Amino acid sequence: MNSEMNKKGASVGFLVKVGIFKTLRVVFLSTFSLLMIYPLYWLITSSFKTNEEFFTQPYAFPTSFTFENFQRAWDVANLGQAMVNSAIVTVTATILTVFLGALTAYVLSRFTFKLKGFLVVFFLLGMLIPVHSTLVPLFTMMNEIGLLDSYWALILPYTAFELPIAIFLTVAYMSSIPKELEEAAVIDGSGYWGIFFKIMLPLSVPALSTVSILAFLRFWNEFVFALVFINDSALKTLPLSLAIFSDGFSTDYALTMAAMTIAVIPTIIMYLLFQEQIMKGMIAGSVKG
Amino acid sequence: MQSRLKLRGLLVMTLLPALLLYSFFVIIPIFRSSYYGFFEWSGMGDATFIGFQNYIEVVQSPIFWRAFKNNLIIVGASVLGQVPIALGLALLLRKSNMFQRFVRSAVFLPMVISTVVVGLIWGYIFDLELGVINTVLRNIGLESWTRAWLADPDVNMYAVSIPIIWNYIGPYLIIFIATIQNIPGEIEEAALLDGAIGWKKLIYIILPNMWGTIKVVIILCISGSLKAFDQVFVMTGGGPAQSTEILATYMYNNTFLVYRYGFGSAISTMIIILSLILIAISQILMKRKD
Numbered sequence: 001m002n003s004e005m006n007k008k009g010a011s012v013g014f015l016v017k018v019g020i021f022k023t024l025r026v027v028f029l030s031t032f033s034l035l036m037i038y039p040l041y042w043l044i045t046s047s048f049k050t051n052e053e054f055f056t057q058p059y060a061f062p063t064s065f066t067f068e069n070f071q072r073a074w075d076v077a078n079l080g081q082a083m084v085n086s087a088i089v090t091v092t093a094t095i096l097t098v099f100l101g102a103l104t105a106y107v108l109s110r111f112t113f114k115l116k117g118f119l120v121v122f123f124l125l126g127m128l129i130p131v132h133s134t135l136v137p138l139f140t141m142m143n144e145i146g147l148l149d150s151y152w153a154l155i156l157p158y159t160a161f162e163l164p165i166a167i168f169l170t171v172a173y174m175s176s177i178p179k180e181l182e183e184a185a186v187i188d189g190s191g192y193w194g195i196f197f198k199i200m201l202p203l204s205v206p207a208l209s210t211v212s213i214l215a216f217l218r219f220w221n222e223f224v225f226a227l228v229f230i231n232d233s234a235l236k237t238l239p240l241s242l243a244i245f246s247d248g249f250s251t252d253y254a255l256t257m258a259a260m261t262i263a264v265i266p267t268i269i270m271y272l273l274f275q276e277q278i279m280k281g282m283i284a285g286s287v288k289g
Numbered sequence: 290m291q292s293r294l295k296l297r298g299l300l301v302m303t304l305l306p307a308l309l310l311y312s313f314f315v316i317i318p319i320f321r322s323s324y325y326g327f328f329e330w331s332g333m334g335d336a337t338f339i340g341f342q343n344y345i346e347v348v349q350s351p352i353f354w355r356a357f358k359n360n361l362i363i364v365g366a367s368v369l370g371q372v373p374i375a376l377g378l379a380l381l382l383r384k385s386n387m388f389q390r391f392v393r394s395a396v397f398l399p400m401v402i403s404t405v406v407v408g409l410i411w412g413y414i415f416d417l418e419l420g421v422i423n424t425v426l427r428n429i430g431l432e433s434w435t436r437a438w439l440a441d442p443d444v445n446m447y448a449v450s451i452p453i454i455w456n457y458i459g460p461y462l463i464i465f466i467a468t469i470q471n472i473p474g475e476i477e478e479a480a481l482l483d484g485a486i487g488w489k490k491l492i493y494i495i496l497p498n499m500w501g502t503i504k505v506v507i508i509l510c511i512s513g514s515l516k517a518f519d520q521v522f523v524m525t526g527g528g529p530a531q532s533t534e535i536l537a538t539y540m541y542n543n544t545f546l547v548y549r550y551g552f553g554s555a556i557s558t559m560i561i562i563l564s565l566i567l568i569a570i571s572q573i574l575m576k577r578k579d
Contacts (some may be wrong), residue, residue, distance in 0.1 A: 132540065135541070141317070192299050287376065
């Protein structure tokens with residue numbers, strides 16, 4: 001906008017105005033970004049403080065970095081176990097989501113059959129349903145089949161609720177893959193499964209990696225299902241153990257902060273590595289819903 | 290013929306696992322909860338059929354409607370907070386230099402943070418003694434403004450909405466930026482020839498071209514904020530004295546704290562009905578304005 005103004009042969013006064021506008025914009029945007037990041041900055045710096053330091057200087061930069069809080073969080077609050085549980089549930093559910101999503105997307109993007117239109121709408125419906133409205137019935141259903149208090153109590157519903165997004169992101173991508181590649185494979189004697197594993201899966205890697213990053217973040221952070229379906233403390237995932245031990249240890253701020261930092265670090269690393277994919281994927285998912 | 294059979298077998302084999310999993314965990318629960326809404330049931334033992342009693346109790350409960358009103362406060366705060374902030378930022382962030390990309394990343398960052406952590410950190414931020422908000426107020430001489438933000442029923446619903454606003458600005462910002470960048474260059478050039486620069490350009494060129502996107506974002510914002518639960522649950526649990534109760538916490542507390550599964554199921558059904566009605570109303574209103 002400003003360069004266009006310059007083109008019109010602006011006066012000195014005009015240039016000063018543009019300069020002021022530019023400066024104000026930078027100041028405003030910087031302040032706003034810092035406000036957005038501040039809660040996390042405060043969380044991470046606080047987790048390096050001792051409790052005394054936290055109470056006397058809650059907002060100062062830590063005077064020395066102590067890793068004692070992390071050690072205690074890991075041992076006392078059993079966060080190590082929680083991390084293992086989160087990892088098992090997240091990784092298994094992510095693999096399941098990607099595989100089932102890709103398989104369904106392959107069929108929906110490559111074959112025409114009677115129920116296809118119905119299936120597309122049926123899967124779209126899932127994105128409209130508020131997750132917490134399924135808590136009570138899911139709890140009683142899983143109770144009846146004895147699924148509660150197991151990894152599967154989380155893996156299966158996580159996968160089921162992520163499937164619609166996975167399917168739609170993958171269908172969109174697979175539809176853009178040229179059909180000639182498959183025809184060549186058919187001539188070489190490949191069946192449908194051969195085409196799926198040798199052609200469609202490898203070619204869809206960009207879409208599948210977006211799906212898996214989104215699924216990973218969602219499963220890693222998921223809270224309500226874990227809250228309701230998991231009671232056994234040996235099976236608690238990270239968000240669940242954070243929510244619960246924040247009551248018991250609520251005066252031990254340093255410990256709570258360190259525990260939260262441990263939970264947040266993997267997702268921040270993911271974000272730094274795959275920012276563009278995360279942004280695009282999350283938006284595609286939300287607009288479809 | 291054989292290949293058609295083979296194809297049918299393949300379709301069934303490939304679609305069945307996803308379809309079963311999805312139906313069992315996502316679709317069937319909706320029907321189960323409306324069915325169990327007709328029973329008095331403690332979660333164990335026999336369920337007694339009581340007709341519409343649970344549904345009538347839900348609709349007549351003042352706390353249910355307070356919870357619904359609180360949900361609407363969150364929806365309103367999200368629409369009035371997230372949409373203007375995202376739109377304003379997007380207008381300032383049209384280039385993709387390093388600095389502007391940094392601002393974008395910073396605004397989007399809360400999207401990847403666990404909602405439990407979001408609730409806990411903001412719980413500390415609102416803390417009466419240690420919280421950063423009260424500390425800042427005390428330091429700038431506004432001691433009288435300090436209060437227990439999450440406990441004071443006059444303000445706590447608004448306080449609870451702030452972390453939710455903070456949490457979800459990112460996607461809307463990115464959507465708006467993409468729309469602005471997609472405004473065809475010819476339109477901008479033609480406008481420039483007509484002397485539309487600065488504010489004029491904003492009002493006559495950019496905003497009219499964005500109206501479609503703004504409507505979509507408002508609908509996304511409404512349906513998204515109806516799903517809010519974690520942050521409220523972690524910060525207040527619906528208290529004190531049910532002053533921050535939202536529909537989901539009301540359902541949770543009735544089912545899993547006092548074991549009224551039938552009643553909780555009736556609330557779940559009402560949540561789905563009310564959410565769908567709200568989304569439908571917002572879509573109709575948005576369409577009419579065209």
